[in-house]
Amino acid sequence: ADTIRFASSATYPPFESLDADNQIVGFDIDLAKALCKQMQANCTFTNQAFDSLIAALKFKKYDAVISGMDITPERSKQVSFTQPYYANSAIVVAQKGKFNSLVDLKGKKVGMENGTTHQKYMQDKHPDINTVSYDSYQNAILELKNGRVDGVFGDTAVVNEWLKNDPNLAPVGEHITDAQYFGAGLGIAVRPDNQALLAKLNAALDAIKADGTYKTINDKWFPQ
Numbered sequence: 500a501d502t503i504r505f506a507s508s509a510t511y512p513p514f515e516s517l518d519a520d521n522q523i524v525g526f527d528i529d530l531a532k533a534l535c536k537q538m539q540a541n542c543t544f545t546n547q548a549f550d551s552l553i554a555a556l557k558f559k560k561y562d563a564v565i566s567g568m569d570i571t572p573e574r575s576k577q578v579s580f581t582q583p584y585y586a587n588s589a590i591v592v593a594q595k596g597k598f599n600s601l602v603d604l605k606g607k608k609v610g611m612e613n614g615t616t617h618q619k620y621m622q623d624k625h626p627d628i629n630t631v632s633y634d635s636y637q638n639a640i641l642e643l644k645n646g647r648v649d650g651v652f653g654d655t656a657v658v659n660e661w662l663k664n665d666p667n668l669a670p671v672g673e674h675i676t677d678a679q680y681f682g683a684g685l686g687i688a689v690r691p692d693n694q695a696l697l698a699k700l701n702a703a704l705d706a707i708k709a710d711g712t713y714k715t716i717n718d719k720w721f722p723q
């Protein structure tokens with residue numbers, strides 16, 4: 500059987516994180532495993548910093564990236580994405596009661612992981628907010644708790660996880676779905692010259708959506 504080497508930045512529960520035994524777990528990982536089963540392929544998973552995932556893919560260190568990655572026009576110049584496997588949106592989180600909307604964050608510091616659509620969106624659309632980039636979302640959240648940044652900007656499903664774990668945090672303003680940055684959904688990235696793998700992944704996604712496997716995985720990680 501083929502071996503497909505997946506890379507992921509395991510800093511982003513419920514999409515991917517390291518468990519107590521240092522194993523990569525999460526929605527993306529269960530999804531990739533189901534796709535591999537469907538394709539009758541062996542899969543490996545490696546944890547790597549988010550901002551170097553695309554470069555490592557291009558360098559052929561891995562065959563595919565699954566990492567809560569938004570399908571964007573800019574990234575699509577470098578990689579080929581599968582059909583979307585999750586509909587995404589983004590939101591800012593801050594200490595409860597401090598800010599009502601993004602307007603209130605003018606001149607304040609908002610943290611995020613380097614290389615993300617959140618970083619790009621803030622810099623492009625809200626240049627009056629100071630973006631502070633971290634090597635991981637875990638560190639961004641720590642700095643919010645320490646009071647060294649005023650907010651953190653991330654994907655809604657991940658922000659919901661932080662909110663669950665810390666009653667002192669609250670969302671700021673509306674969900675952001677700007678298609679240029681977040682609205683196209685999450686995709687699995689492969690090298691553009693690997694159309695064979697892309698076709699297999701898309702067919703496997705169709706199959707696991709049709710047979711209920713996708714729903715089972717979705718309900719496990721995103722309980723209603």
Ligand SMILES: NC(=[NH2+])NCCC[C@H](N)C(=O)O
Nearest residue numbers: 508511566567568569615616
């Ligand atoms: N595994 C991670 N740390 N993922 C961060 C993803 C953030 C955002 N959805 C993006 O595509 O840029």
